[in-house]
Amino acid sequence: MELSLIESRLFGRICYGFKRDKYGFVEIVPEQAEVVKTIFRMYREENSLEDIQKYLLSCSISSPSGKAKWSRDVLNELLNNGKYTRGIIDFEEYCEVYFLKEGNCRNPNKTRVKKTYAESNERGAGVGIRRNTGEIFRACE
Helix, strand or coil: CECCHHHHHHHCCCCCCEEECCCCCEEECHHHHHHHHHHHHHHHCCCCHHHHHHHHHHCCCCCCCCCCCCCHHHHHHHHHCHHHHCCCCCHHHHHHHHHHHHHHCCCCCCCCCCCCECCCCCCCCCEEECCCCCCEEECCC
C-alpha cells in the first residue's frame, strides 16, 4: 500500500514499518509491517512489554535502530503511534491497545483516559464507543 502525495507529505517522520520511495511517497515495508502486527497482537493478548521483548529477541528480529534487543521504550512508542492505522493495523485494534495500555499504566499521577460514549451521528474529533454494542468507531462516521 502506498499513501497519496498529500498523505505522504503530512505523514512526517518515517517510523518502523514504512519507508519513502524515490518520489517521496510513503509505502509499507511488508516484513516490518508483520512485526508491527505481531507486536500489537501480542499486546492485545495481554503479553507484557518484557514478554514481547523476549519473543522478538528469540526470533532474532532487530529493533528499528538495528540492535538485537528492543527496548521497552521503543515498544511503548510503537504501540502509541497512530501512524500504524495507515495500512498496517486497523483503527479498532489501535484503540483496543490504547485502552489496554491505559489500564496497565503504573503511574498514579498520569491522567486517566475515560471511554466516552457517543452516538454515531455526533460530530467531533477522536473516537467513540457505541452504547448498545460497545464497538469503537471514529467519531465522524
